[in-house]
Each structure stands twice: as C-alpha cells, then as structure tokens.
Amino acid sequence: MPSTARRIDAFDLMPGQTIAGKYVVERKLGAGWEGEVYHVVETRTGVHRAAKLFFPHRNHRDRAVTFYAKKLERLRNCAMVIQYVHTETIRRRNTPITCLISEFVEGEIMSDYIRRQRGQRLTPFEALHLTYAVVCGLEGVHRVREYHGDIHDSNILVRRRGVFFDLKLLDFYHWGAPTAAHIRDDVADVVRLLYDAVGGKERYANQPPEIKAICRGLRRDLIGRAFPTARHLREHLESFNWE
Numbered sequence: 001m002p003s004t005a006r007r008i009d010a011f012d013l014m015p016g017q018t019i020a021g022k023y024v025v026e027r028k029l030g031a032g033w034e035g036e037v038y039h040v041v042e043t044r045t046g047v048h049r050a051a052k053l054f055f056p057h058r059n060h061r062d063r064a065v066t067f068y069a070k071k072l073e074r075l076r077n078c079a080m081v082i083q084y085v086h087t088e089t090i091r092r093r094n095t096p097i098t099c100l101i102s103e104f105v106e107g108e109i110m111s112d113y114i115r116r117q118r119g120q121r122l123t124p125f126e127a128l129h130l131t132y133a134v135v136c137g138l139e140g141v142h143r144v145r146e147y148h149g150d151i152h153d154s155n156i157l158v159r160r161r162g163v164f165f166d167l168k169l170l171d172f173y174h175w176g177a178p179t180a181a182h183i184r185d186d187v188a189d190v191v192r193l194l195y196d197a198v199g200g201k202e203r204y205a206n207q208p209p210e211i212k213a214i215c216r217g218l219r220r221d222l223i224g225r226a227f228p229t230a231r232h233l234r235e236h237l238e239s240f241n242w243e
Helices: 060-074 110-115 123-142 179-196 209-218 220-226 230-239
Strands: 023-031 036-040 050-054 084-091 095-103 156-161 164-169
Touching: 023 156, 060 084, 060 095, 060 209, 095 209, 110 156, 110 179, 110 220, 123 164, 123 179, 123 209, 123 230, 156 209, 179 220, 209 230
Parallel strands: none
Antiparallel strands: 023 036, 036 050, 050 095, 084 095, 156 164
16 A cells, blocks of 8 residues: 555444445454454354454555564464454545454453452452363464564453353554563463452552552563463463462
C-alpha cells in the first residue's frame, strides 16, 4: 500500500453492515493500535467469526497482517490461542483494507471479570488457580519457540467452566524471534496478573506467604531468578506447600 494512502483511524462499522460480501457485523469487540475487531456472522453458513480490520498506515504492504497470520498459524496447536481462518480485502473510503478472519470466542476480558468479583479482586486460591491456567497456556506458546510480549489483564479472555478457567490470549503482534529475555518478561507479566488479581499494591502487605513467594514484590530480577520459564512457575504452582 503506498505511503500516501489515506489515513484511517477508525472504521466504526455498524451492526447489520455487510463486509466483503460474506459477513454481517454483529458488534464491535474492541480497538487497538493496529485496528479494530468485530464479531461477525458468515452469511452463507451462519458461523460466528471475529474480524480484525487493520488500519492501512499500520499495515504497510500487508506486513503486519502477514506476520500476525503466520504467527497464529505456528501457534495453531496451542489451546490458549485463537485460531486463524483466512484474510479478506474490503474497501473503506476508497481504500483497500485487509481483514483477518479468525474463530470467535465467547468470554470476558479478565479485567472486567475481576472487577465483577466481591471487592473487585479474587481470593488467593482463585487467583492462583487463574494464574495456573495462564501459565499452562503460556508454556505451550513458549514450547513452539514463540512468545507474547504484552500480557496484561486487558488482552486475556476469561470463561469460567466449573472449577476451571478457559482462557484465550489476544494481540500476538510483537515482532522478532523469542529470546530468554522475552520468555522471562512473559513470566514476569503473568506474576503481575496474580499481583493485580488479589488487589494490587493496596492489598499486598496482607497477602499470604504463598502469594508473596511468587510475586516477590514484583521485582523482575527476583522473579526471573525463581521462575526463568513458564515451566518453572507451573511446577511451583503444582507442588508448593500451604503454610
């Protein structure tokens, strides 16, 4: 796409609107630096999908969408990753827009889920259980030599199933091959999820030792020393003794 292409910062698709002649918009799911995501329904089959429309100035020569699609393809066997389907091209304001179609997953953004709980936080046991679900999924991502790079409670979808958490990671857009530092940063970000889930700084002093043994005051050097990989954190969660 030429660098002189018209800049588009919002698509603002409306419910009922058809895109690519194949999908009907149900609702907007979210927006970010790269584009906007919509819940759509395939007109021929009635199958529900998610459609991510990339802003042209963030997707020069389809570089961003190609990277994103290939990364999702490499992660296709990872349970915590939304599955890629295909791409479409639509036109908005006389500009071609690349649209990435993927599976649609029901769920609630983790930050919203936690805010709905009593006191807007989780009990230590619930938070550890949720952290364990995240760590198990992340370990699968690292196993195929990939990483996320920006894990926080606004890019994880949560769905509670009985005593389990069914999670999906959003926004795999970081560039570059994974390094040991990337892996450590992913693990430290998961520890931050635990810290925030139990109440953050305001509640940390009163947390049980089981929580503090993992959070370690959010010092990344100490976290990295204790849990250099997701596997190390998973094994700790599976084996520590409650005091």
